[in-house]
Amino acid sequence: MKLQNFSLVLLLFFITSSIAQTLEKEVLFTVDNEPVYTSEFLRVYNKNLNLVEDETQKDVDEYLKLFTNYKLKLKEAKAQELHEKPTYKRELETYKKQLAQNYMTDTTISEELVKEAYKHVSHDVKATHILVKISENANPQDTLAAYNRIKQLRERTLKEGFEKVRKEVHNGKTLFGEELGWFSGFRMVYKFEKTAFNTPVGEVSEPFRTRFGYHIINVLDKRKSRGERTVKHIMVVDKKEDTINSAEKRIKDIYKKIQQGEEFEALAKEFSDDKNSAPNGGLLNAFSSGQLSVTEFEEAAFALQEKGAISEPVKTKFGWHILKLENAKPIGTFEELKPELEAKVKKDSRSKLIEAALIDKLKTKYNVTDETPDLDYFTSILNEDFYKRTWKLPENFEGDKTFLKIGDKQLTYSDFGDFLVQQQNNSRNRPSFKTIIESGYEKFLNSNLKQYQEENLENENEDYAHILGEYRDGLLLFDLMESTIWQAAKTDSLEIQTYYEDNKTNYFWPVRARAEVASSTNKKVIKKVAKLMKKNMLSEDIENLVNTNGAINVIFTTDTMDAKHQALPKSFEFKKGISKVYKHNNGYVVAKVDEILPKKQKAFDEVKGLVMSDYQTHKENLWLDELKDKYKVIMDQDALESVKAEIKK
Numbered sequence: 001m002k003l004q005n006f007s008l009v010l011l012l013f014f015i016t017s018s019i020a021q022t023l024e025k026e027v028l029f030t031v032d033n034e035p036v037y038t039s040e041f042l043r044v045y046n047k048n049l050n051l052v053e054d055e056t057q058k059d060v061d062e063y064l065k066l067f068t069n070y071k072l073k074l075k076e077a078k079a080q081e082l083h084e085k086p087t088y089k090r091e092l093e094t095y096k097k098q099l100a101q102n103y104m105t106d107t108t109i110s111e112e113l114v115k116e117a118y119k120h121v122s123h124d125v126k127a128t129h130i131l132v133k134i135s136e137n138a139n140p141q142d143t144l145a146a147y148n149r150i151k152q153l154r155e156r157t158l159k160e161g162f163e164k165v166r167k168e169v170h171n172g173k174t175l176f177g178e179e180l181g182w183f184s185g186f187r188m189v190y191k192f193e194k195t196a197f198n199t200p201v202g203e204v205s206e207p208f209r210t211r212f213g214y215h216i217i218n219v220l221d222k223r224k225s226r227g228e229r230t231v232k233h234i235m236v237v238d239k240k241e242d243t244i245n246s247a248e249k250r251i252k253d254i255y256k257k258i259q260q261g262e263e264f265e266a267l268a269k270e271f272s273d274d275k276n277s278a279p280n281g282g283l284l285n286a287f288s289s290g291q292l293s294v295t296e297f298e299e300a301a302f303a304l305q306e307k308g309a310i311s312e313p314v315k316t317k318f319g320w321h322i323l324k325l326e327n328a329k330p331i332g333t334f335e336e337l338k339p340e341l342e343a344k345v346k347k348d349s350r351s352k353l354i355e356a357a358l359i360d361k362l363k364t365k366y367n368v369t370d371e372t373p374d375l376d377y378f379t380s381i382l383n384e385d386f387y388k389r390t391w392k393l394p395e396n397f398e399g400d401k402t403f404l405k406i407g408d409k410q411l412t413y414s415d416f417g418d419f420l421v422q423q424q425n426n427s428r429n430r431p432s433f434k435t436i437i438e439s440g441y442e443k444f445l446n447s448n449l450k451q452y453q454e455e456n457l458e459n460e461n462e463d464y465a466h467i468l469g470e471y472r473d474g475l476l477l478f479d480l481m482e483s484t485i486w487q488a489a490k491t492d493s494l495e496i497q498t499y500y501e502d503n504k505t506n507y508f509w510p511v512r513a514r515a516e517v518a519s520s521t522n523k524k525v526i527k528k529v530a531k532l533m534k535k536n537m538l539s540e541d542i543e544n545l546v547n548t549n550g551a552i553n554v555i556f557t558t559d560t561m562d563a564k565h566q567a568l569p570k571s572f573e574f575k576k577g578i579s580k581v582y583k584h585n586n587g588y589v590v591a592k593v594d595e596i597l598p599k600k601q602k603a604f605d606e607v608k609g610l611v612m613s614d615y616q617t618h619k620e621n622l623w624l625d626e627l628k629d630k631y632k633v634i635m636d637q638d639a640l641e642s643v644k645a646e647i648k649k
Contacts, residue, residue: 028639031071032631038639041067042646060644072627074473077480088479095471100454103464109357110342113350115334116194117341120185122331124289125196126221127183130157130166131176134213150207150214157204162218183290184225190349192217226289229301230327232282234267235274237319251313251320258310264324266550273319283326297321304328355446362449366407373403375437378420382433389424393417404445406452419444485620492615499615500604506614507607510562512597513574517567518542520554521587529554530590533578560597 025037045063082088130153134146157165166177185193191210196217199205205217234254238247254271258264265281272278292298300314304325311323331337345351362368385391393399399414420440431439458465500507516539520526525546532542539556546553557567563574568591569584579591604611 026639026642027636028643029068029633029635031068031075031633034075036071038643041643045647060647064640068633069624070477072624072631072633073477073480075631076484076627077476080480082479082483083476085479088475092472092475095475096468097454099464099468099471100457103457103461104450104453105346105354105358110345110354113345113353114338114341117185117345117350118334118337120193120197121337121341122184122225123197124182124184124223124225125219126223127180127196127217127219128162128166129176129178129180129192129215129217130162130169131178131212132214133174133176136211146214147207147209150216154204154207154216157216157218162204166218181290181295182223184288186344186348187290197222225331226302227328227330228286228288229304229325230286230329231284231301231304232264232268232324232326233274233277233284233297234264234272234282234322235319236271236321237273247320248313248315251322255313255322258322262550264310264322266552270550282324286327286329294318297323301325359446359449362453366449366452368404368406368445368449372438372441373416375441378416379433379437382436386424386433386436387430391421391424393421404448406448407456409448409452411448415448416441416444481620484623485616492619496608496612496615497604499618500607500611503611503614504601507602507611509597509600509602511574511599512560512562513591513593514560514595514597515558515568515591515593517557517559517561517589517591518554519557519567519584519587519589522553523581523588525553526581526588526590530578530581533590533592 025035025039027035028038028041029036041064044067045060077083130150132146132150132153134142138146153165153169168177169175170177180188183193183196187193188196189210189212191208192215195205195208195215196219199217199219201219201222203219205215205219207214207216209215234251236247236251236254250271254267257267268282269278272282274282277284287298287301289298289302294316296314296316300311300321300323304311304323305328307325307327309325311321314321314323346354363370381394381397383391397413397417399412399417401413402410403413403416404411420437423440423443453460458468518526518529518533518539520529529542529546532545537545539558543554543556559565559567561568563570563572567589569582569589572582572591573579574593574596576593576596579593581588581590
């Protein structure tokens with residue numbers, strides 16, 4: 001189908017379907033006696049006004065035609081019961097769950113965490129730490145031993161000095177004493193990051209636990225973020241096979257060429273041993289403080305202040321480098337970084353705090369008290385089989401008894417019992433039955449609170465309901481078009497061939513030229529190239545003659561070109577031979593035209609894809625005419641005038 005029609009389908013994915021309301025609304029038109037309200041059309045029109053590029057679609061009457069066609073298609077989709085298809089229901093349910101996640105959060109605590117995150121990313125901390133490693137699921141005895149060990153080490157650091165103790169205790173297995181260098185927000189696990197930023201410079205933190213074990217941090221320094229740097233670099237490493245030139249000598253020779261005025265990017269392409277960045281003139285991805293593991297490289301990059309500034313050769317563990325500053329970007333404002341920080345907070349371990357706040361909010365909203373149900377009964381029916389994952393509910397289990405109420409939803413003993421059966425695991429730590437039940441109840445409650453909110457979200461949140469409605473109808477429309485038009489058109493080979501024969505004049509090759517185009521930013525160079533072309537010199541020889549000392553002064557493009565080809569200026573005259581010099585873009589071009597290809601009918605095989613697209617559009621228009629006959633559309637002209645008056649305001 002044509003791009004404009006495909007864009008329309010995508011656009012209609014975002015059209016809001018009307019939500020049933022008891023209030024009376026003004027009917028704009030009916031489709032087979034089913035009302036469509038003015039409020040829905042106005043909402044759709046205003047929402048999508050800036051999304052459409054076709055100016056005709058911004059005209060109310062033209063847009064109304066599109067909207068009416070959309071409603072006709074939805075009517076047909078429901079008549080075909082496409083909304084009952086299992087694949088449709090599964091895809092809709094998957095999207096519904098994904099969408100709900102954006103609305104199931106505690107916005108207050110989320111905002112606080114985002115503000116804190118901004119403080120952390122806009123500053124750097126330099127620190128060292130000592131870690132007593134211990135598993136997250138360690139038993140109480142091992143946990144206590146690890147805690148006492150880190151407390152003892154902290155006392156030692158206060159007396160003997162942190163560095164001395166750190167170096168002495170590090171064994172790389174159970175005890176780690178590490179230099180962390182500079183880091184900012186989101187570079188460490190949240191608990192570690194928060195403790196580091198909250199600990200004053202020169203002091204040692206109190207012991208705290210992460211998933212790795214127990215830590216203490218010694219904060220050495222703090223500073224404002226230096227922002228972000230984007231640099232290009234030339235890297236040279238020592239090569240065993242090159243016994244004459246060392247990497248140091250080679251990098252110094254390259255540095256001299258730069259000082260002599262040669263282009264950094266060209267030298268990077270030709271000489272840099274970093275094969276990933278060399279083709280791009282040495283360009284690297286942007287980075288901030290602490291992001292690289294190479295301190296010397298980072299310091300050299302941040303020492304460059306002006307765009308285009310070039311460093312002296314710098315030695316790192318990877319080799320020798322010369323850096324060129326491409327961009328120095330300071331840390332953004334809170335408003336600039338807020339969307340990015342919100343996304344990071346949701347993915348980070350900070351999300352556990354948001355989860356806890358949400359659960360507390362839902363408990364209040366759905367009248368769930370902190371008083372737990374009869375958990376002792378469930379503790380009493382556990383046995384050793386639970387640790388083997390073979391435990392089953394007893395035969396006399398009274399599953400119908402009420403266990404918990406969330407809003408107007410009753411959960412039974414069976415609901416919790418079945419949950420416990422699914423939660424069995426082969427835990428080496430063998431937690432007590434009481435711990436298993438209490439932990440299981442917390443997971444069960446949290447899961448069901450969120451499920452209940454999700455089940456009722458469409459009634460509680462209008463914005464969510466609108467977006468879900470958009471996707472629901474858009475998905476239905478896609479399935480209809482797929483089965484009725486797109487797939488059918490692919491199999492109508494004879495009809496497509498006939499359509500091509502009936503519309504041949506729409507498919508032809510324009511006048512084209514087989515040409516070789518030389519391009520340069522230097523007019524003198526292009527004039528020289530034109531003279532050499534007239535002498536029938538090959539392009540390869542011209543390049544060797546003109547592109548000297550590593551400089552690229554001319555580039556050739558060889559192709560079969562029509563008037564729209566990017567290498568040709570709009571005023572290009574199609575005739576054989578050497579053309580005149582044209583000014584094109586920011587430079588000059590001259591062309592050697594070997595052959596002129598006249599306007600020519602395109603064979604079916606050459607335009608089969610385009611013909612199929614046009615045929616789909618043709619087939620869709622015929623089908624829409626059938627739908628208009630099948631489902632009577634009656635427009636209320638007074639309501640339409642009201643709509644137009646509202647839009648003009």
